[in-house]
Amino acid sequence: MRIRCFFAALTLPLLLACTFSTPPAPTAASPPTPEEATVVTGGHTFYVAPNGDNAHPGSREQPWATPGYGSRQLAPGDTLIILDGRYTLSEYDADILTPPSGTASAWITIQGEEGHRPVLAGRDNLLTAINLSGVQYVRIQNLEITHDDQATGEALWFREGVEILGAPSAHIVLQDLTIHHVDEFGMNIQDVDDLQILNSRIEYAGFGALGGPAGEHGGWRNVTIRGCSLSWSGHYYQGGDGSTRPYDRPDGFGIEPAQGPILIEDTVAEHNYGDGLDSKAANTTIRRCLVANNSCDGVKVWADGSRVENTLIYGRGDGNAETTPWAAIVIDQVEQANAHFEIVNVTVDDYVGQNYLLYVQYDNPVPVQVTLRNTVFSGRGSDCPLYINPASTVMADHNLFYLPQNTTLLTHGETAFTCENIASLGEGNACGDPRFVRPAWGETGDYHLQTGSPAINAGSAEGAPTVDLENHPRNARPDIGAYEYREVSSWLYLPLVLRNST
Secondary structure, three states, X not given: OOOOOOOOOOOEEHHHOOOOOOOOOOOOOXXXXXXXXXXOOOOOEEEEOOOOOOOOOOOOOOOEOOHHHHHHOXXXXXXXXXXXXXXXXXXXXXXXXXXXXXXXXXXXXXXXOOOOOOEEXXXXXXXXXXXXXXXXXXXXXXXXXXXXXXXXXXXXXXXXXXXXXXXXXXXXXXXXXXXXXXXXXXXXXXXXXXXXXXXXXXXXXXXXXXXOOOOOOOOEEEEEEEOOEEEOOOOOEOOEOOOOOOOOOOEEEEEEEEOOOEEEEOOEEEOOOOOOEEEEEOXXXXXXXXXXXXXXXXXXXXXXXXEEEOOEEEOOOOOOOOOOOOOOEEEOOOOOOOEEEEEEOOEEEEOOOOOOOEEEOOOOOXXXXXXXXXOEEEEOOOOOOEEEOOOOEEEEEOOEEEOOOOOOOEXXXXXXXXXXXXXXXXXXXXXXXXXXXXXXXXXXXXXXXXXOOOOOOOOOOOOOOOEOOOOOEOOOOOOOOOOOOOOHHHOOEEOOOOOOOO
C-alpha cells in the first residue's frame, strides 16, 4: 500500500473535568518524568488595575495601569497581581509583559486576581502578550489571553500568547491560563529547561497550540504539560474561521527535535487541523490523554525512549472522508538505530480506513524497536492494517485487533498477520470486537468496554500502568485498552466544560 496508512463521552470523567484538579501520580511502570518546581516568593506585592496610573507606586490602593509596565518593575521575590478587568495590549513592546528573572529562592510571579480571570486583549498585530525569552524562575498564573474582539479590520490581528525565542529560558511555570483566538501559536517556544504548563486551555490558535522553531540549546528539556486542552488549532485566523490561514496543518502539540524529557498527561488534543500530539523530542511520554477528531495524525513520536500509555486515539479526519496519508499512530523518520518505543494500554479506533492504522519507519531502513502491549487496534474502514518496516523489530503481546473489512491485520517484512495466525505474533494477541459503548468519528465517542468485551481481563500486568485513563486501578489481570471495565452504574460523569465556543 503506497499511501501511509470535544471528548471521549458526552461528559468527561472526573480526571478530565473542568479544572483538571488533583492530577494523579505517575504509575509505577511509567518512565521517569520531569520534576515539578517549588515556587518560592517572599518579596513585595504590586498591583495593576484598569483604572490605575503608571505614575502610582503600584500598591493595592494606588495600582499601576498597564501589565507591561508593572512587569518591568519587579525584582526577585516580587509578585504582580493583575486585578480583574480587561487590558488592551497594542504598543510594541511597552504593552508586552516582560518580567526580569527571579532566583531559585525568590521567584517572580505574575498572576490574575484570585476569584477572577483578567483578560489581556491584544490588537494591532502585536507580537505577543508575554515575552519570557532568556528569563528564569518566573511563574505566570490565572490569565486569559486573546485578541481584542472589540477591534475591527486589521486592528484585531494579534499573533501569540507567550513567547520564548532566541535566548533560552529555564524554570518557568505557566498555570491556569486560557489562551484562545490568536493568529499564530498559543505558546511559541524554542529553548527551555524545566517548563511546566499546567491546567491551561490553549485553543483556536492559527498556527497551533504549542510549538516553536528548532532549538539552538537543546530545545524543550524537562517539560511537563498536565491537565490541558490543546485543541481547535487552525479554526481561527485574523478574525475568521481559519480558512485563510497560511499554515495548513496546525497541531495541538508539535515541536522540533529536542533533548526532552517531555511529559504530556491528563490532556485533551482534539479537532486540530493538523496532528493531535506530534513530538520530535527524545524521551516523550504521553499518558492518560484523549486525542480525538484531529484532521491529520493522531499521535506521532520521532525519537528514542518515547512511550504512549493509557491514551485514547480516535476520529482521524474529523468527519472528512477524503483519503489522506495520515494515521492514528506514527513512528517515523527516526535516525537513531535501535531507538525504542512503547505503546501500552492504548485504545485506537479509525473509521475512514484507506491508510495504515499505525506505521513504523514507513520507508526508513534505520531499525527501531517497538513494543505493542495491551492495546486495542480498531480499524472500521477498509485497507487499514498496521505496518512495521522489515528492518525494525516488533514485540507485540496481549493486543486485540478488530479490522472487520481487512484480511491482513499487520505486515512486518514478508509476513502478513491475519486473524488465523495473529497468535503467532506474540502471547495474548487476538481478534475480536472490543464492544465499545459508542465509537464515533467527527463527534464525541464513548470507548468504555461493554459487558462481554474480549478485552476484559485479557491484558498483561508486565510493564503496564497500575491505573487506567480515568485513574481507576487496574487489577492483576488488566483489561486491554485505555479503559478498565466497570459496571455502568459505577461510572461518574461531570458536565462537558472544556470547549470554549467564544
